[in-house]
Amino acid sequence: MQSKRLILGLYLNYFVLGISQIILAQNMDALRLHWHTTTAGVAFVISALGVGRLLVYLLSGFLSDRFGRRPFVMLGMGAFVVFYAGILLSPNIYIAFGFSVLSGIANSCLDTGTYPTLIDLFPQRDGAATVMLKAFMSLGELFIPLIIGLLTVGHLWYGWSMLFVVAVILLNAFLLWGADFPSQAAVKQLSASEQAAQKTPAKWYLDGVLFVMYGYLSMATFYLIAQWLTKYGASVAGMGSLAAHALLSYYSIGSIASVILTAVMVNRLVKPLTIQVGYTFMALLAIVAMWQFPTPIVLSIGGFSVGFFAAGGVMQLGLTTMAKFFPIGKGLVTGIFYTAGALASFSIPLITGALAQTNMHGIMLVDVIIAALGFIVSIGISLRYRVLFGKATTPELNLVK
Structure with missing residues (x-):
């Protein structure tokens, strides 16, 4: 049961990640008005995701080997919550850029915590296990445009799409909190x-x-x-x-x-x-x-x-x-x-x-x-x-x- 909770939680994080990679672009018109900027200004904020990834991938990978995978999976989820809150509260593109960097950091932490966990859990089926992460990302990329489209048609606040993602993250944090990740000793033995x-x-x-x-x-x-x-x-x-x-x-x-x-x-x-x-x-x-x-x-x-x-x-x-x-x-x-x-x-x-x-x-x-x-x-x-x-x-x- 513990392993099922862990695996489901890891995959749900990539449903969130798929959404997070396109949600700013999908809400571009609303964010442009909110920040009183141009389309190029929103694109500037979106580019920060790549900056965040470049900044911490190597460091988060090194530290996840040293301190275990759980802290980095949880850190990635927490960073996403702060990212969404920051985007909704940011008064301009410059503050939003800083919060958008957190999205890239969250991406990096999830990757360096999740991929090694799945590879260690399923050494004989690691290819299928990691490709399924891509499947959940694709589901997120398919799902969120539908939500945003319904909000637009109903003339509802665009921020509900982001609060929905925050709710998924918080529910998933509860799911993963008691899940057992592979122990460091077992991972070292397998390696x-x-x-x-x-x-x-x-x-x-x-x-x-x-x-x-x-x-x-x-x-x-x-x-x-x-x-x-x-x-x-x-x-x-x-x-x-x-x-x-x-x-x-x-x-x-x-x-x-x-x-x-x-x-x-x-x-x-x-x-x-x-x-x-x-x-x-x-x-x-x-x-x-x-x-x-x-x-x-x-x-x-x-x-x-x-x-x-x-x-x-x-x-x-x-x-x-x-x-x-x-x-x-x-x-x-x-x-x-x-x-x-x-x-x-x-x-x-x-x-x-x-x-x-x-x-x-x-x-x-x-x-x-x-x-x-x-x-x-x-x-x-x-x-x-x-x-x-x-x-x-x-x-x-x-x-x-």
Whole structure:
């Protein structure tokens, strides 16, 4: 019973996280009026989420290894409550920016507390366990626009959407308060067994660099599409506004479909690394097609394909594979991997923003290069996996009570 409470609580946090990543953008018009600013001003506040992630991922990962996962899961939940209260009470974008940084910090704390916990709880099914986090995030991203839409139609206060999330967090805190996380002693025993299963130890200067590159490239591949697909469809393929915006819906549908299918397949039918390499290659093919043949039908199929193969959980699988390479210090591993992803979400708009002013078609070429590098790196990881593990299986200790 205790383990069920823990697992349900961890997944519910990612329902909240999915909501939190888009709720400011979904309430942009109301927040613009509340803060007496422009759309760019609200976007400035939203950008603080990335700042918060970059600031603390490494530190929270290191400390979660030292002091356990529970404090960081609870700290992440508390930071989200303060974030929502601060957004509702902030009189201007500058104070709101500071509170928005807390959202990124909360994201980091949840990641470095939750991913290692699930990987340790389910060492033989870690891929499925972590991909399900993406599923709950997708549910949150689907759910909150409906709530905000109902509030808008009913001419009700936008803040009710945020208070709803706070209520979910508080109820989940009650659920998790008495749940038992894996003990530090059991985690150390499992980590030592996992490291002993390696034929040769992983090397940070080689394997670590490969995973940092993959963390950056896997995030950059789908983040670029999410940011520019609508504009690309309108400018390059000559699509109308409604059809161009629908491309992002196809992308989202692909992502959700992938999460469901991948969660079923991974570990039971296909190894996580096999999916990681295969999905990365298929995403590359889809992006090449969108670059070479920018027609409405190709972009529609390509948008769905990139959502499926690049944004549907392959990044989470990359993290679980990295944790197998470096089983001691999974919190720090999570922090390093997702810091690379946060750098991608920060740098991609800078790289592509200037190019979009003069050559929108060239943006897709940039993503072709990124996806090609991601595929090459995934092949390198696969080769190194064979060197480290051969056909060895992951040891499993029963940490679930």
